[in-house]
Amino acid sequence: MSALTIEKIHKSYGVVETLKGIDIALESGEFLVLLGSSGCGKSTLLNIIAGLAEPTSGEILVGDRSIVGVHPKDRDIAMVFQSYALYPNLSVRRNIGFGLEMRKVPTRERERAVDETAKMLQIEPLLDRKPGQLSGGQRQRVAIGRAIVRKPKIFLFDEPLSNLDAKLRMELRTELKRLHQMMKTTIVYVTHDQIEAMTLATRIAVMRNGQVEQLDTPEAIYNKPATLYVASFVGAPPINLLHGRWTSTGVKLNGTDVTLALPRPAGNDEEDVTLGIRAESFRTHSGNVALDVTVDVAELTGPELIVTCRLGQEQKIVATLSPQAKVELGALLPLVVDTDHVHLFSPTTGKRIN
Structure with missing residues (x-):
């Protein structure tokens, strides 16, 4: 009861x-x-x-x-x-x-x-x-x-x-x-x-x-x-919401040449998709896919460095990095994302795509 x-x-x-x-x-x-x-x-x-x-x-x-x-x-x-x-x-x-x-x-x-x-x-x-x-x-x-x-x-x-x-x-x-x-x-x-x-x-x-x-x-x-x-x-900093389209090799992010190798879920027939990536899911060391972003703001909170960046002309990314990370304002920064930590959402219904 x-x-x-x-x-x-x-x-x-x-x-x-x-x-x-x-x-x-x-x-x-x-x-x-x-x-x-x-x-x-x-x-x-x-x-x-x-x-x-x-x-x-x-x-x-x-x-x-x-x-x-x-x-x-x-x-x-x-x-x-x-x-x-x-x-x-x-x-x-x-x-x-x-x-x-x-x-x-x-x-x-x-x-x-x-x-x-x-x-x-x-x-x-x-x-x-x-x-x-x-x-x-x-x-x-x-x-x-x-x-x-x-x-x-x-x-x-x-x-x-x-x-x-x-x-x-x-x-x-x-x-x-x-x-x-x-x-x-x-x-x-x-x-x-x-x-x-x-x-x-x-x-x-x-x-x-x-x-x-x-x-x-x-x-x-x-x-x-x-x-x-x-x-x-839920989440601080708020989750990054990136917009893209499905291709034969994954999701191509709008306004960029970057394609994330994500398998298209069965039964999903929408052409567009919204990707959610938590700020802590990025890293700066080498990996398969790097997003070359331009650093706009870097904020040191003590235990972490919060970096606000631009991806292409349309999309903003916030990443939390180690406080020891070296970033330069206005410079390109390669951010690697683990595709296992990418959330997929329907831009039409707003619901999670599993």
């Missing part, structure tokens, strides 16, 4: 259809990330699970129990918001334990639960402070603690790290991963940050225009993207 089942969920506001039939089943202990750009419907879906909105049609089950129409407080679900939503006049201790207090949990049991949660989140010294005396990262830990202390069946996170600076985001991301490994609770997490999705999730649902483009593990999402949208949305 799945811990959370989402079946054919539709949501419309008048004539505008925000969700167009979402189907997801989560096993107990999974960490699902809803990933997508603004307006794709991920927060709407989260709000429907929480009970803050109701679906136009469809079913949501927690275990074998339908929760459509059930009041949010009776769903056994805890939600962490982007804006912390702490009570400014209450101490950290009372903020964490407020939900238990409202449920008439005995004082001793409530204090024990708050102390255990504070220890888990490493905020024990902050229990007697008010939210106004805390940093952004500390406030978000308190908000997470308020959800954890209830020990719900499912946790919902709505972009909880987006208000934090880069260093704090990394620290709290690690804390969330550690907490999930400790508690093994089912989590649904909304973000537009692909790094958060890749590092936290056991599965990712990439959403676009109210639909799930691909639901799979982070490894499969990255290494076998189902559509052009998924391929271009």
Whole structure:
């Protein structure tokens, strides 16, 4: 039995259809990330699970129990918001334990639960402070603690790290991963940050225009993207999309004399094809096929050198190379690509060609 089942969920506001039939089943202990750009419907879906909105049609089950129409407080679900939503006049201790207090949990049991949660989140010294005396990262830990202390069946996170600076985001991301490994609770997490999705999730649902483009593990999402949208949305730097045409010897890249020796998949009758090549799939030492590109920009990040180049007159390529690589701006650079790491897509449908 799945811990959370989402079946054919539709949501419309008048004539505008925000969700167009979402189907997801989560096993107990999974960490699902809803990933997508603004307006794709991920927060709407989260709000429907929480009970803050109701679906136009469809079913949501927690275990074998339908929760459509059930009041949010009776769903056994805890939600962490982007804006912390702490009570400014209450101490950290009372903020964490407020939900238990409202449920008439005995004082001793409530204090024990708050102390255990504070220890888990490493905020024990902050229990007697008010939210106004805390940093952004500390406030978000308190908000997470308020959800954890209830020990719900499912946790919902709505972009909880987006208000934090880069260093704090990394620290709290690690804390969330550690907490999930400790508690093994089912989590649904909304973000537009692909790094958060890749590092936290056991599965990712990439959403676009109210639909799930691909639901799979982070490894499969990255290494076998189902559509052009998924391929271009996940990955930093973004995947290189090159355009070409099938010939008897492979794919001839538009605007160049280069032909990549790729076997044409059986049943594929389109003349044009889009190639996806990750930035890290290029190398500069010798190989069978080299793309002679012109270097426009070289950016050293520390562990890698990101090189932006031009291939012919029409196509741009971004490659990540060793920081020791020697490149000259405006000079020709031979980039070798491993054809085993080339992704093929239909330019008509946008779907992966296997």
